[in-house]
Amino acid sequence: MAVGKAAQTRPDPCSFVIFGVTGDLAHRLVIPALYNLAANHLLPEKFCLVGIARKAMSSDELRDGLMKGLHQYATRAVDDAIAQRLLGCLTCIEADPNDPASFDAMSKRLDELEAAQQTGGNRLFYLATPPNAFLPISRELGRTGMLKENGSWRRLVIEKPFGTDLASARELNSELLKIVDEHQIYRIDHYLGKETVQNILVLRFANGMFEPIWNRNHIDHIQITVDEKIGVGHRGSFYDVTGALRDMVPNHLFQLLSLVAMEPPAKFDAHAVRSEKAEVLAAIQTQTEEEALRNSVRGQYRAGRVGDTEIDDYRKTPDVKPGSNTETYAALKLTIDNWRWAGVPFYLRTGKALGVKRTEIAIKFKQAPFAMFRDTPVDRLSQNYLIISTEPTEGIALQFNTKVPGPNINIDGVEMKFRYKDYFKTEPSTGYETLIYDCMIGDNILFQRADSVEAGWQAVQPFLDAWKKAAARGLKVYEPGSEGPEEANELMERDGRSWRKLG
Ligand SMILES: NC(=O)C1=CN([C@@H]2O[C@H](COP(=O)(O)OP(=O)(O)OC[C@H]3O[C@@H](n4cnc5c(N)ncnc54)[C@H](OP(=O)(O)O)[C@@H]3O)[C@@H](O)[C@H]2O)C=CC1
Numbered sequence: 001m002a003v004g005k006a007a008q009t010r011p012d013p014c015s016f017v018i019f020g021v022t023g024d025l026a027h028r029l030v031i032p033a034l035y036n037l038a039a040n041h042l043l044p045e046k047f048c049l050v051g052i053a054r055k056a057m058s059s060d061e062l063r064d065g066l067m068k069g070l071h072q073y074a075t076r077a078v079d080d081a082i083a084q085r086l087l088g089c090l091t092c093i094e095a096d097p098n099d100p101a102s103f104d105a106m107s108k109r110l111d112e113l114e115a116a117q118q119t120g121g122n123r124l125f126y127l128a129t130p131p132n133a134f135l136p137i138s139r140e141l142g143r144t145g146m147l148k149e150n151g152s153w154r155r156l157v158i159e160k161p162f163g164t165d166l167a168s169a170r171e172l173n174s175e176l177l178k179i180v181d182e183h184q185i186y187r188i189d190h191y192l193g194k195e196t197v198q199n200i201l202v203l204r205f206a207n208g209m210f211e212p213i214w215n216r217n218h219i220d221h222i223q224i225t226v227d228e229k230i231g232v233g234h235r236g237s238f239y240d241v242t243g244a245l246r247d248m249v250p251n252h253l254f255q256l257l258s259l260v261a262m263e264p265p266a267k268f269d270a271h272a273v274r275s276e277k278a279e280v281l282a283a284i285q286t287q288t289e290e291e292a293l294r295n296s297v298r299g300q301y302r303a304g305r306v307g308d309t310e311i312d313d314y315r316k317t318p319d320v321k322p323g324s325n326t327e328t329y330a331a332l333k334l335t336i337d338n339w340r341w342a343g344v345p346f347y348l349r350t351g352k353a354l355g356v357k358r359t360e361i362a363i364k365f366k367q368a369p370f371a372m373f374r375d376t377p378v379d380r381l382s383q384n385y386l387i388i389s390t391e392p393t394e395g396i397a398l399q400f401n402t403k404v405p406g407p408n409i410n411i412d413g414v415e416m417k418f419r420y421k422d423y424f425k426t427e428p429s430t431g432y433e434t435l436i437y438d439c440m441i442g443d444n445i446l447f448q449r450a451d452s453v454e455a456g457w458q459a460v461q462p463f464l465d466a467w468k469k470a471a472a473r474g475l476k477v478y479e480p481g482s483e484g485p486e487e488a489n490e491l492m493e494r495d496g497r498s499w500r501k502l503g
């Protein structure tokens with residue numbers, strides 16, 4: 001992460017080994033991110049790019065596919081010379097975790113490549129594979145000694161989802177820690193690569209004015225919204241066993257929640273920041289199943305339109321079970337049991353096929369206790385929100401009341417807005433550049449530690465259990481292009497609150 005560093009420097013020479021290189025993530029996000037790093041001179045001088053495929057494939061064939069993907073998904077115009085430099089050195093190695101001999105051969109081949117390219121033995125293994133392959137691949141890497149650090153570094157990048165519930169996340173952590181040390185594991189969550197998300201800490205702790213009011217005395221509640229317009233599309237087989245809650249909440253939404261709710265770390269280093277994040281997640285009150293049902297809404301979209309795009313009924317998505325009860329929308333009410341947040345509800349919502357793409361944290365401050373202005377009762381004052389948003393615009397807005405010009409005291413709500421693009425020249429990014437760069441320089445501040453992953457699953461486990469038992473009961477349907485099921489509004493209205501409207 002660039003904060004606190006004088007300038008970005010090139011990482012150590014290393015090999016970058018991608019498992020799952022034939023897949024969507026590698027083509028759409030990882031290679032374009034490496035391209036952006038190459039274009040900004042942020043790849044190591046000596047760099048060995050290796051793709052691991054389970055089926056035989058030549059390096060040329062793999063290179064052609066990745067080059068095509070780069071042209072399709074790059075976030076900036078592709079300069080052929082840079083792309084050639086990046087992919088020119090690509091080597092494809094065939095290895096399957098079900099075939100130990102293939103890993104022995106891979107280990108030998110990597111040694112040879114690294115000796116030729118003088119990368120010094122530093123290796124980053126990026127597991128861009130389905131979660132069920134994380135452990136088999138790690139075990140083979142461990143067995144063959146490829147993860148052993150002998151004067152060089154060896155790192156393992158694990159994609160999300162990290163486990164499917166509390167028990168499986170614990171099991172995965174415990175098995176991985178038999179193979180590698182925690183400092184070698186980089187559990188990735190691309191939300192932490194987003195500028196606005198990293199800026200939450202800067203906003204809170206590099207400014208003196210927010211901290212005094214950042215607590216239960218001044219904050220009424222906090223809303224975290226991650227709405228998407230896209231449907232499930234071609235990801236039916238993954239999504240139908242995952243659902244909106246597992247896909248988004250214990251990872252992306254909890255990253256936002258932990259950054260906004262954590263205590264100030266003693267210093268800005270990985271240990272201190274990650275400890276505070278884990279601490280606040282662990283303080284999320286564990287709900288009984290009955291409370292979990294009362295404090296949640298789950299929905300599933302039917303056929304309809306989002307803007308000009310036709311969206312099919314979720315249950316008709318390829319690879320989705322015909323009568324599936326998997327939620328494509330989830331809203332939750334959580335509370336954090338600590339001194340700062342006691343009595344301050346956190347309302348979270350996320351869903352697919354909704355009317356707008358919106359990612360925001362809206363911090364709602366308490367109303368003024370008394371309105372001294374005639375004809376303006378306190379409940380007619382506009383609400384005071386501080387809004388930190390990534391979508392549709394990256395920025396921060398503060399909403400407050402002001403006097404309407406004129407002879408009388410009329411009051412209306414206005415907004416002060418900071419938009420990143422008005423102040424900084426930002427380059428479009430995949431969100432993965434920062435994370436991949438940080439892995440290469442060994443800065444794990446933006447990666448999840450085992451304890452916070454487990455604390456996240458612990459907090460959502462009651463909802464998973466309650467929803468599983470309830471099956472179809474309680475699953476609400478919603479129209480594509482809407483704001484989600486009406487019951488999500490009722491979740492707020494019951495508490496005398498409402499979701500923040502856009503615009
Ligand atoms: N795509 C995305 O936008 C995002 C994906 N992720 C995560 O990234 C990971 C990859 O996702 P995605 O690229 O979409 O998936 P894909 O299905 O498109 O690709 C999976 C890749 O993994 C390989 N693979 C599958 N099974 C195994 C196995 N048992 N052992 C070794 N390799 C295997 C496949 O290789 P083969 O050709 O041999 O079958 C393929 O290259 C997942 O964990 C996903 O949750 C996270 C965030 C976003």
Ligand SMILES: O=C1O[C@H](COP(=O)(O)O)[C@@H](O)[C@H](O)[C@H]1O
Pocket residue numbers: 228247359
């Ligand atoms: O990890 C995931 O995130 C995306 C949303 O990411 P964003 O950066 O576009 O907000 C989501 O679509 C996907 O289902 C999920 O797996």
